[in-house]
Amino acid sequence: GDSVTQMEGPVTLSEEAFLTINCTYTATGYPSLFWYVQYPGEGLQLLLKATKADDKGSNKGFEATYRKETTSFHLEKGSVQVSDSAVYFCALIAGNKLTFGGGTRVLVKP
Amino acid sequence: DAEITQSPRHKITETGRQVTLACHQTWNHNNMFWYRQDLGHGLRLIHYSYGVQDTNKGEVSDGYSVSRSNTEDLPLTLESAASSQTSVYFCASSEFTGNSPLHFGNGTRLTVT
Numbered sequence: 001g002d003s004v005t006q007m008e009g010p011v012t013l014s015e016e017a018f019l020t021i022n023c024t025y026t027a028t029g030y031p032s033l034f035w036y037v038q039y040p041g042e043g044l045q046l047l048l049k050a051t052k053a054d055d056k057g058s059n060k061g062f063e064a065t066y067r068k069e070t071t072s073f074h075l076e077k078g079s080v081q082v083s084d085s086a087v088y089f090c091a092l093i094a095g096n097k098l099t100f101g102g103g104t105r106v107l108v109k110p
Numbered sequence: 111d112a113e114i115t116q117s118p119r120h121k122i123t124e125t126g127r128q129v130t131l132a133c134h135q136t137w138n139h140n141n142m143f144w145y146r147q148d149l150g151h152g153l154r155l156i157h158y159s160y161g162v163q164d165t166n167k168g169e170v171s172d173g174y175s176v177s178r179s180n181t182e183d184l185p186l187t188l189e190s191a192a193s194s195q196t197s198v199y200f201c202a203s204s205e206f207t208g209n210s211p212l213h214f215g216n217g218t219r220l221t222v223t
Contacts, residue, residue: 032209043114043200043214044153051209089153093209098143102152 002027004101006090012107015082021075021104023064023090031094033057033066033073038087038103047075047088080108112137116201116215124223129188131218133201141204142184143212144168144176146197153200159184191222 006023013019025031032051036044048057053068062077073090085108090101114135123129135142144156155168157176165176173195175187188195198219202212 034211036212041216043202043216044212045214046211049209049211098155098212100153102150 002031002092002094002097002099004090004092004099006088006101006104008102009087009105010107011104012109013080015108015110016079017108019075019077019080019084019106021088021090021106023073023075023101025071025073025090025092027071027092027094027099029094031092033064034091034093035062035064035073035075036089036091036100038089040086044089080106082108082110084108112213114201114203114213114215116199116218118218119216120219120221122221122223123191125191125193127191129191129220131186131188131199131201131220133184133186133215134182135201135203135213136182137203137205137213138181139203139205139213140181141210142178143202143204144174144184144186145200145202146170146195147200147217148197156186156199157184188220191220193222196220196222 034049035047037047038044048059050057050066056065064075087103089103117132140161143158145153154170159178201215204210204212
């Protein structure tokens with residue numbers, strides 16, 4: 001079946017550091033890919049998405065490119081802030097079924 | 111603004127009791143979902159619905175039920191609460207297209223003692 005694998009956290013880094021969270025997937029067909037973010041005490045919010053190969057999703061300084069050849073959708077941000085501390089989930093939709101990765105906790109220290 | 115609301119935000123109940131968690135959305139979405147979130151397991155799908163009178167089991171549906179009598183609401187019932195059902199529960203909704211993202215509520219933290 002479909003699956004999403006993302007790096008385990010927690011990832012701890014300093015303010016203004018570069019952030020990468022790896023995400024790889026297996027799916028039949030041509031899934032759409034998403035990154036969701038969960039801030040403490042809240043539900044998940046859509047951060048960005050890409051619907052076909054080579055698409056780049058971007059939002060709030062975060063970017064991810066849909067790489068079909070490596071079945072990956074890595075999340076990057078060039079300069080993180082304390083307010084980016086959250087749990088990040090990679091996800092895919094294939095055949096109307098949504099599959100989440102296990103989540104990566106990111107902690108940004110001042 | 112459209113939103114999705116869960117209630118209560120926190121609930122403590124005893125083993126064996128029936129518990130119902132409410133979910134109400136004003137997006138007018140056909141699709142609604144219930145997930146539970148546990149450390150080490152990420153988000154796991156409990157039940158989902160693609161429209162009124164439609165309900166389907168997810169990967170961890172045992173001990174849970176849902177009903178969909180209107181577009182806005184999908185209540186989740188724990189028939190006889192067990193300690194293994196202590197978790198944070200999230201409701202979500204989406205438009206009826208394959209690429210549509212989910213809109214999540216803020217969750218209900220349930221403790222079964």
